[in-house]
Amino acid sequence: MAKVLILGATSPIARLLAAHFAEDGATLYLAARDTAEAAKIATDISVRTGAVVHSGAFDAADFATHADFIERAAQKLGALDGVVLCFGTLGEEDAAQIDPNAALATIHQNFTGAVSLMTLAAHRLEEQKRGFMIVIGSVAGDRGRARNYVYGSAKAGLHTFTQGLRGRMARAGVHVMTVKLGTVDTRMTWGREGTLLTISPTRAADSIYAAYRRKAEVVYVPWFWRPIMGIVKLIPERMFKRTRF
């Protein structure tokens, strides 16, 4: 039975991914800052599936606590077979573009926090020579845009870090998957103008889980973002900098 740690468990996408793991018999540890909500989600999944589901607190930006946190979660689970990274924030992009503290907060919540946690988890998985990591990135990381480049650059960093880690972990037989997610209908995008091609969290989680099961390496969710971003990346910078999206 897989022992899986889910980071950012109060995300609706994470919740549905967790439910997939639980249905397949996994034991889970759900972590978020908002522990009250994480606990509700844990109870829900165990009522629905009968799985054992623990929950607890972590803060991606509180680096000093990460080593203890990973240790505690693994202890609670009895082992650590997989980690799902589903935390992140769009942050206040307007503020982030003028206030360096706000910009750094976005970077920490999306990138450096993940670097710290992934480094700790990778060490364990590599030693035991099995396991997996699922990292939720974003199509926003494929090209910097005037509208959300702080968030986008954090995700770009996350993609590159994950890519390198995948190479290293391949030698230990550990599966590392990057998910480049398009727009999903969650609190992150609710009421925001100009969101398009939005999918439901259910569809997102189903596709991500299916990709994990077939051991995909880099997956666009939904698939159509691959050709879209393929084209977006080809637009010459001179033109791209003038576009509005």
Place this chain on the structure above:
Amino acid sequence: MSSAAIPISTSAGSSGRPKRAKLSGWGRYPALDCDLYRPEKFSELASIVASNASSILARGAGRAYGDAALNADNRVVDLTRLDRMISFDPPSATLSAEAGVTLSEIIDVFLPRGFFPAVVPGTRYVTLGGSIAADIHGKSHHRDSSFARQVKSFNLLLASGEIRRCSREENADFFWATVGGMGLTGVILEVELELRRVESAWLEGEEIRAPNLDAALEAFERTDSQYDNSVAWIDCASGAGKLGRSILTVANFAPRNSLPPAMRQEPFAIQPKFQPSVPFDLPNFALNPLTVRTFNAAIYAMHRGNARPKRFDYQSFFFPLDSIHNWNRIYGKRGFVQYQCVWPETESRAGLIETLEAIGASRRGSFLTVLKKFGAQDGILSFPMPGYTLALDFPVADGLMEFLDRLDAMVLARGGRVYLAKDARMRPETFHAMYPNLPRWQQIKASIDPNHRFSSSLARRAMMIPA
């Protein structure tokens, strides 16, 4: 570096931000602009309710037909993301769950374990909150009464921000004003619901062809003591002599032992069905008196022979319409109005004849018409009363509202009433006359929510609350 130096923004995007949206009920009439919120955490909901910006209303799955879950130019809170199950106690068959959980999910999770909600409406896609707020009824009303009968308690978030546990013993006034109270007392949070034990996913019973109204009524009277579930589809396009001809379906959940041996191994397994959907709005002329007449005559003709013993899977028995997604689109862009009324027992036959005749004369065909006998009923604003209920669908068309006003007058004259969860147009004076307990409800409402922070388009239209 520790995070201490870095201010952390805690608003992850935020469902604290509303979305201006044109909302409607299942009938797609009316469609009104509302400020729609969709909290994914309890703390988000609490802060939305705490803000004084404008009046507020909870919304579930939006399956009420008219304007019950609308609050034009005010705030509407979609609760479908607060849908966590909290606990299940098999010995008492009691489920605790948040109000956004749908009956559909409850069936998916608990039918394989041998439990089913005792009261289900004609669609499985309704939330617990909406089921309590409209105090819905099902095909077993003559046995189980309405939804509230199975509700042991719920927590109610009040305008003041307090949370009160409401049951028949605790805050009983709040309990009874919320049951059937159409969302106007507060936000229902967590619900304690008793499920029914079943031994299979199948029902066994009969299909009875009734050539006219009297035969249909006689069949209800004869079979209701024998069957937990009964309902009739009625051909409202047929004329004199055949007036009220119906197909009555009656059934009980099948005990495992009565299933054929092959099915006994997996008594809860039914084949998932292909679910077609209506991809776009049909043009307004698609449903006209001729198509309605032909469709209804064809259905009646399909059911040859008299009483036939039958086995139904629960899905086709309880939720036949759910097999076509978005079927509400067949009524075109203008939408439709569902009209459901009930008459007291002694007035039912005369009321039915008078109404069916008026519909026949108007040549406004109702595509689907359903007849059902109600049993005992508690509650202050709950719709059912012992007697017969008729539910009809009318596409929105010129003159429809005047026609329905005429039906209202006939129903009212016989001491009957019209169902708020389906309504989109009833006049306030009619509503007040049909619901004699309204003053008592208004008193409780004023004591829980003196400033009427909870309001809705329905509440203002029917003058449930002071203007």
